[in-house]
Amino acid sequence: MSKQLAVLQPEACCAPLAVATVPAEAAADLAAAFKALGDPVRLQLMSMIASADGGEICVCDLTPAFDLTGPTISHHLKVLREAGLVESDRRGTWVWYRADRPKLAMLSAVLRVG
């Protein structure tokens, strides 16, 4: 849990954008992740999850932070889940979300410049 140096990339990736052209197959995957972050609500959800105390946060703490209905938040969380950016986990009554750190690191690396 403490050692996270070895970046296990589930998909093709990783030469920084500014160094080499992204191959078409990798582009599709990466674009899907960026697309998931391309909505203000999802970006905020992502940051709330990633910066949560203990690395996890309950949906019940996410929903009231927005002027949106439960189903809508649930939909956005699903998009993040399907993009591989977060993982969820039902624990009793509540569902907890946590960020996929390696995936975020990978995206950050792709955008890194000189």
Place this chain on the structure above:
Amino acid sequence: MSKQLAVLQPEACCAPLAVATVPAEAAADLAAAFKALGDPVRLQLMSMIASADGGEICVCDLTPAFDLTGPTISHHLKVLREAGLVESDRRGTWVWYRADRPKLAMLSAVLRVG
């Protein structure tokens, strides 16, 4: 030009996603940038521009790399331009594009994790 540590952010930004929750106003701006990258064609265009030799590339070198018509490429370039990710510059017959490195660096910083 060599020292790029001080990130000059044109817009509000920059505490990494995983450190603090992104405020709503910043989220809108950042999400717009990620959204622009959230299309495979634009991501490839972006990487071709950012990794171009000499930091610049001619549209005439971009268009033939895709199975898309000129207007479509032009549209995608416009999206990147309006997101502040690239700048363009007509030079005689041809139009040249170059990446906004600080903006890319900012996005990378936002996604950076521990």
Place this chain on the structure above:
DNA sequence: CGACTGCTTCGAAATCTGTCAACCTAGGGG
């Protein structure tokens, strides 16, 4: 068991996106 709460899934309406064909503008050459 039965009802209540939390979250997800389903179905539907309004809006946004990606793409092309057609047209327009800027610059270079006969």
Place this chain on the structure above:
DNA sequence: CCCCTAGGTTGACAGATTTCGAAGCAGTCG
């Protein structure tokens, strides 16, 4: 001066997205 090429703009349309209300499933508590 007229035309030709490189790109960008406009208009149109199929398909995707955002959002909601209603319904469904999973756990908890009386």
